[in-house]
Amino acid sequence: MKLDPKVKRIILWSIVAAIVLGWILAYRWDADQTTAVASRTVRAAAPLLLGALCGVIGERTGVFNIGIEGQMLFAAFVGFMAASYSGSLLLGIAAGVAGAMVLGLFLGWAAVTLKMDQIIAGTVINVFALGFTSFYYVQGRTMPSFPSWSVPGLDGLPLLGKSFFSNPPLTYLAMIATVVVWIGLFKTRWGLRTLAVGENPGAADAVGVNVIFKRYVNVTIAASLAGFAGLHLLQSANSFDRGMTNGQGFIALAVMIVGRWHPFGAAAGAALFGFCIALEAQLQFNDALDIPPQFFGMIPYVTTIAVLAIAGIRARPPAAGGHPFEKE
């Protein structure tokens, strides 16, 4: 089914209009609950978005990153431990991000230099992170909690104020990172070269781009975003728990695919998943439906599969993704 771009644009904008209208109607109907769902949507979407952005950069540069889950978990653990022992939140964040970047560097080494199967490399990261964080886990520690920041002037807005302009710091970071990654990928020299490396590394190499170096740097930088995603989980839970990522790193990959490897697409995808999670929480909170809690627990995962089955069908990943670069 090929659609005229004009028709496509009309459909897209009607969907956007319908969503906005839906929110407004829901707000008129029940302001409190709608606001609660909206703000929960944003906070559930933020870590998925950060993780998806990590995936976007990696794949746009030609490296699959199945290890986002492990990078998130590792960052959350290192961040928690550092913040807990030092008492400084900033130090915790720095340590967590650094931890994720070490695993990013490892992925670069495995995928680029060792030319290892990239999905296996990511699996190594996941198994290692789960084992490592449980091995060194210490029970009963606490950490300082994240502050909540309000944007003066904007936080009073109906619906939007509570959900977008009154959040803890890392939630804002997710929004900012989306714009930064978009500008970086599509408006700068670094980004255009990255895209070239991901689509046709041979050609990029021929015009003098250092493919190997580019992949190393990008995968490592991208891992910092997965690190922030893991720290965002810490921000919500305010403590570390074994296996606390619960598959969110993999949902982030689904968000990336649904968002067609584009930062704004990823934001839309993350919003959709965040909304499902928020709605689930609200319905469960209200006792609205007589459904066992285990079925509520399935919702994010079933949604992931359903959305991919419906929307992922014509998704085309960057051409060179998954293949090690062989210089000719």
Add this chain to the structure above:
Amino acid sequence: MTGATTAPDTPAPSGPRIDVGRWMRPALVPLVAIALGLLLGAILILSIGENPLDAYGAIIEGAFGSPDAVGRTLEKATPLVFGGLAVAFAFKGGLFNIGGQGQILIGAVFAAWAGFTFDLPTVIQIPFSLLVGGLAASLLGALVGWLKAVRGVHEVISTIMLNFVAANFTEWLVNTSGPFADPPATNPSNLARTPLINSSAEIPHIGGLPLGFFFSVVVATVCWWLLERTTLGFEIRTVGHNRHAAAYAGINVVLLTILVMTISAFLAGLGGAVETLGVTGRFEPGSNAFLGFAGITIALLARTNPLAVVPAALLIGALQAGTSLMQARTGVPPEIVDLIQAFILFFVAAPVVVLWIIRRRGQEEERLQLTTGWGG
């Protein structure tokens, strides 16, 4: 093989050139990988102030020190053989089944259901219960295969998501008001679990050794035969090597993809079923979250050869069986086994590193290109 920090039957990691018998060559990288994994594990044990020799000594004693210990190792290895076979079988068809965990849960809970609901003569009851567990899990695999072949959903994501779905679903089945729940009469403290299976469904021990393990060896042999000696196996391997060429040659890639995932999930489901019928006797949620991942390590250690899956599973099974004694004797957390597995997985998947460490740079191994990208 589970020697202390250096495996005794591995070539010493020094010297410019080691002459290894021809028959040893395929096993060289896995053996060195195991030794390196244990070495890195030893460093981590040192990092928490414990003695790795004590820890590994306890593992060896706990895994092989007595007839009981050997039986326990075989019991632990049994579901691992199935988990490894599931991953290896899917790899042969170019698919990565990372959902062994969920399929094992489904297999385990449905085998338990068949085991406590029916009471047929043992010779029928056991195969029937195994089949129920395997088939229930294979439905999950068929769904994954269909999603992959028809809807383009990458199996890594769908299988991971289904792990969480299966965990929730089985928890619901056996919660105190669920359809498979153990009734209050036999369950005074209201645990989430199924009733005990009927004795006709129990897989017996023969001479202290679990029969289930021998069954797993038979299944491994059947898998090998199916893959290497039949037309279907040839077609599966062709699709695994190159889907486009396979389609060009007239193979129905869509159907074969669904079939491979179905069989793979069936194998994982059998693993759960054997565990229920042979060891636990009932299903309880919250079993080892690493079973599914262990299957990946085992399949790669075996270089996706179904027959080699058996010794690989025995090794990991021995590590797991020995942990309880290690915990009793030392302060080393049991997760060390998972970490050692991660290291072994890395080294078997990166033979370049292993060959570099044992200085056999000339001998480039054929790289295992196992998985396909999102577009697949």
